[in-house]
Amino acid sequence: MAVAPEQLIYEGTRIPSPTPSVLQVPEDLRASEDILNINFGPNHPSTHGVLRLVVDLHGEEVVGLAAVVGYLHTGFEKNMEQKSWWKAITYAPRIDYLAFQNNELVFVLAVEKLLGLEVPGRATWMRMLLAELNRIHSHLVWLGTAALEIGAISMFWYCFRERDRILDLFELVAGARMHTRYFQVGGLAEDIPPGFFGECAKFVELMPKAIDDYEGLVDRNPIWLERTKSLGLLSADDAIALGQSGPVLRGSGVDWDLRRAQPYLTYDQVDFRVPVYQEGDVWARYRVRMEEMRESVRIVDQALRRMPDGPWIADDRKVVLPPREELHTSMESLIYHFKIVTEGFRVPEGEVYTAVESPRGELGCYVVSDGGPKPWRVKFRAPSFVALQATATCMSGALIADMIAIVGSLDTLMGEVDR
Amino acid sequence: MAIENGRLRDHGLQSERLLWPTKGPGVFEQEVAALEQAVGLTTLEKAVAWAQTKSMWPDTFGLACCAIEMMSIVSPRYDIARFGMEAFRSSPRQADLLIVSGRVVHKMAAPLRQVYDQMLEPKWVIAMGACASSGGMFNNYTTLQGVDKIVAVDIHVPGCPPRPEALIEGIVRLHEKVMAGVPPAYEIRGVAS
Amino acid sequence: MVEVRETHGETTLVVDTPRIVEAARHLRDELGFNFLSDVTATDYLGWGAKSVSGYIGTPTGRDLNKPSTQGYQRLPQPKPRRFSVSYHLLGLRAGAPRVRLQAWIDDGETVPTLVGVWPTADWHEREAWDMMGIRFDGHPNLSRILMEDDWEGHPLRKDYPIGGEPVRFSGEE
Numbered sequence: 015m016a017v018a019p020e021q022l023i024y025e026g027t028r029i030p031s032p033t034p035s036v037l038q039v040p041e042d043l044r045a046s047e048d049i050l051n052i053n054f055g056p057n058h059p060s061t062h063g064v065l066r067l068v069v070d071l072h073g074e075e076v077v078g079l080a081a082v083v084g085y086l087h088t089g090f091e092k093n094m095e096q097k098s099w100w101k102a103i104t105y106a107p108r109i110d111y112l113a114f115q116n117n118e119l120v121f122v123l124a125v126e127k128l129l130g131l132e133v134p135g136r137a138t139w140m141r142m143l144l145a146e147l148n149r150i151h152s153h154l155v156w157l158g159t160a161a162l163e164i165g166a167i168s169m170f171w172y173c174f175r176e177r178d179r180i181l182d183l184f185e186l187v188a189g190a191r192m193h194t195r196y197f198q199v200g201g202l203a204e205d206i207p208p209g210f211f212g213e214c215a216k217f218v219e220l221m222p223k224a225i226d227d228y229e230g231l232v233d234r235n236p237i238w239l240e241r242t243k244s245l246g247l248l249s250a251d252d253a254i255a256l257g258q259s260g261p262v263l264r265g266s267g268v269d270w271d272l273r274r275a276q277p278y279l280t281y282d283q284v285d286f287r288v289p290v291y292q293e294g295d296v297w298a299r300y301r302v303r304m305e306e307m308r309e310s311v312r313i314v315d316q317a318l319r320r321m322p323d324g325p326w327i328a329d330d331r332k333v334v335l336p337p338r339e340e341l342h343t344s345m346e347s348l349i350y351h352f353k354i355v356t357e358g359f360r361v362p363e364g365e366v367y368t369a370v371e372s373p374r375g376e377l378g379c380y381v382v383s384d385g386g387p388k389p390w391r392v393k394f395r396a397p398s399f400v401a402l403q404a405t406a407t408c409m410s411g412a413l414i415a416d417m418i419a420i421v422g423s424l425d426t427l428m429g430e431v432d433r
Numbered sequence: 434m435a436i437e438n439g440r441l442r443d444h445g446l447q448s449e450r451l452l453w454p455t456k457g458p459g460v461f462e463q464e465v466a467a468l469e470q471a472v473g474l475t476t477l478e479k480a481v482a483w484a485q486t487k488s489m490w491p492d493t494f495g496l497a498c499c500a501i502e503m504m505s506i507v508s509p510r511y512d513i514a515r516f517g518m519e520a521f522r523s524s525p526r527q528a529d530l531l532i533v534s535g536r537v538v539h540k541m542a543a544p545l546r547q548v549y550d551q552m553l554e555p556k557w558v559i560a561m562g563a564c565a566s567s568g569g570m571f572n573n574y575t576t577l578q579g580v581d582k583i584v585a586v587d588i589h590v591p592g593c594p595p596r597p598e599a600l601i602e603g604i605v606r607l608h609e610k611v612m613a614g615v616p617p618a619y620e621i622r623g624v625a626s
Numbered sequence: 627m628v629e630v631r632e633t634h635g636e637t638t639l640v641v642d643t644p645r646i647v648e649a650a651r652h653l654r655d656e657l658g659f660n661f662l663s664d665v666t667a668t669d670y671l672g673w674g675a676k677s678v679s680g681y682i683g684t685p686t687g688r689d690l691n692k693p694s695t696q697g698y699q700r701l702p703q704p705k706p707r708r709f710s711v712s713y714h715l716l717g718l719r720a721g722a723p724r725v726r727l728q729a730w731i732d733d734g735e736t737v738p739t740l741v742g743v744w745p746t747a748d749w750h751e752r753e754a755w756d757m758m759g760i761r762f763d764g765h766p767n768l769s770r771i772l773m774e775d776d777w778e779g780h781p782l783r784k785d786y787p788i789g790g791e792p793v794r795f796s797g798e799e
Contacts, residue, residue, distance in 0.1 A: 270718050
């Protein structure tokens with residue numbers, strides 16, 4: 015399943031040394047006077063947020079590259095240590111702000127693992143449905159902005175048309191377009207409103223035709239192919255050594271998807287393909303994401319059909335608020351409600367690492383609890399943080415215009431990188 | 434009183450009064466009307482203000498989640514091309530409006546101020562979202578508690594993130610302020626621009 | 627190898643800090659954990675010192691016989707040293723085996739770098755240095771990554787304040 019593709023993308027390794035994430039100007043060029051050191055500053059339209067790239071240019075060719083991050087470091091982890099477990103969930107979606115519910119999902123899964131809590135079927139299926147909608151949303155924004163940067167400007171409007179439909183669905187189910195905070199420890203915060211399934215079914219109908227539209231725009235366009243094929247090559251071994259995951263890894267020929275290999279939620283009960291491409295270039299990653307969108311639509315379709323009825327949150331009163339009707343009749347429920355709302359529930363001592371397949375790769379959450387009402391340490395393993403390290407390797411022999419395409423294809427999101 | 438036959442109505446009010454004809458003037462309109470009377474623009478200035486409003490180009494200063502909602506006002510549904518603003522300029526020299534969308538951290542404060550300084554007068558700033566207005570939910574060692582600590586802000590748009598309609602409402606109110614003759618925030622506060 | 631722990635379905639291997647590179651190579655080459663997911667540093671200053679039990683309990687734990695307890699009356703287990711550096715490893719094969727390699731150090735001690743074993747550890751270790759102040763021996767470029775270059779202090783330590791400003795309300799005097 016893992017490594018060993020038939021044809022190698024390139025021989026050996028291209029990871030720069032000594033520092034794997036910094037491309038150093040070669041000695042002979044450094045002596046000559048032709049190197050121009052340019053700063054692609056934090057405020058740049060094409061760098062997907064506040065990324066700073068310090069590049070050394072020899073003519074048009076990029077011979078040195080170093081990425082400077084930290085322009086969006088918001089101190090999430092320290093803030094989450096100050097809040098109770100319930101309130102900390104609010105911080106999570108703002109880390110990866112394009113696939114926001116994936117962050118909530120991974121944090122909530124980690125806390126549930128520590129608690130040993132069983133989540134009811136309806137909540138699990140709905141979580142999977144929303145995670146896949148998030149994947150489509152993230153890929154749509156990626157496609158729109160990456161194409162915009164390469165020059166296919168009209169793609170932006172096409173993608174955002176569908177993206178607004180997905181945000182409508184989120185608004186329908188949770189009340190807010192983004193950062194819904196709909197996942198709760200134990201299940202979902204509220205039951206799924208009526209009318210959601212109908213709207214979602216309509217979306218599932220129209221989405222494949224929309225993906226056909228996008229492919230019709232760029233798939234066979236010679237300019238697109240020139241600008242994306244054979245650029246940003248990353249071999250499978252290098253990708254694994256650099257810790258890449260998600261479409262970057264699958265575009266390099268490694269068949270690895272956490273939904274398949276380590277099924278969480280109910281991914282083992284739905285039927286979907288995992289696209290893998292062998293070329294390891296920008297075009298391969300683009301194709302992987304397009305096909306992932308199609309597969310996500312299929313998963314959403316299956317989840318819609320098979321959504322079970324039942325409770326939407328677990329029944330454990332120590333962790334989950336009791337239903338309001340009970341508060342009038344039962345003294346224990348009132349006490350539990352009071353304890354959970356004021357002090358917060360307690361999570362037993364321990365440490366866990368949970369990982370899900372976010373649209374960017376393996377999103378992991380390492381949670382340490384001391385048995386109290388607040389987290390002791392929360393660390394989010396952001397796939398974009400790791401993907402940015404690979405820019406130096408992908409950039410060998412690239413021109414400055416290719417750099418934009420390559421950084422775009424790695425799909426980095428600075429909120430994740432800097433946390 | 435200036436409100437009945439004042440300039441706000443003359444120029445086609447885009448705010449809630451259009452949709453709610455029986456509503457009296459709100460606090461915003463009263464304040465702006467008072468300023469209008471005090472400022473008293475000439476016809477040339479009114480024309481200039483009209484021109485500034487109808488094609489106020491924003492700068493690409495998307496930082497975090499609010500940037501995604503800022504991108505969606507360019508999207509076909511919440512089109513701001515109707516207001517002449519879909520041309521997001523990458524160079525601050527060509528931009529009139531700086532929509533600070535997202536959390537500003539201390540490391541980013543210097544580039545933000547540099548971009549603001551590079552913009553040419555007249556320039557306006559919209560602090561979009563809770564993080565830009567006041568630090569949002571991040572009251573910690575690294576987040577600037579409100580971008581108005583380093584730049585002079587005209588309009589604060591609340592929300593986390595604000596809906597595209599909310600951002601457009603903020604932009605429209607900015608237009609109304611400009612047309613009423615309200616000077617940009619750096620002039621009102623008397624700070625360097 | 628110092629200790630093996632299995633909790634919540636996860637295996638944690640605690641190793642002696644100076645021999646961590648050996649352990650890492652063994653895990654990568656012999657046992658096939660070729661993917662380093664994450665390097666996390668945790669600060670355990672004050673672990674178990676404050677009363678975990680909240681307003682009713684005491685630092686020594688809660689009594690099951692007293693009313694209104696929630697049953698989690700275990701005191702948190704004391705930790706050997708102040709900092710733990712956890713390396714989360716993954717094997718890219720069927721079954722997705724995961725393991726956590728952990729090293730414990732005190733303030734001022736250093737950990738040998740794993741950049742030679744998994745190049746992806748580069749930025750993770752830089753972040754651990756920036757946020758927690760843990761030095762990694764042999765790291766090619768141990769500089770601040772998330773904070774400014776001239777920032778003083780290591781923000782995620784427990785003795786570093788959360789910072790920020792007190793919120794002022796408009797009606798207050």
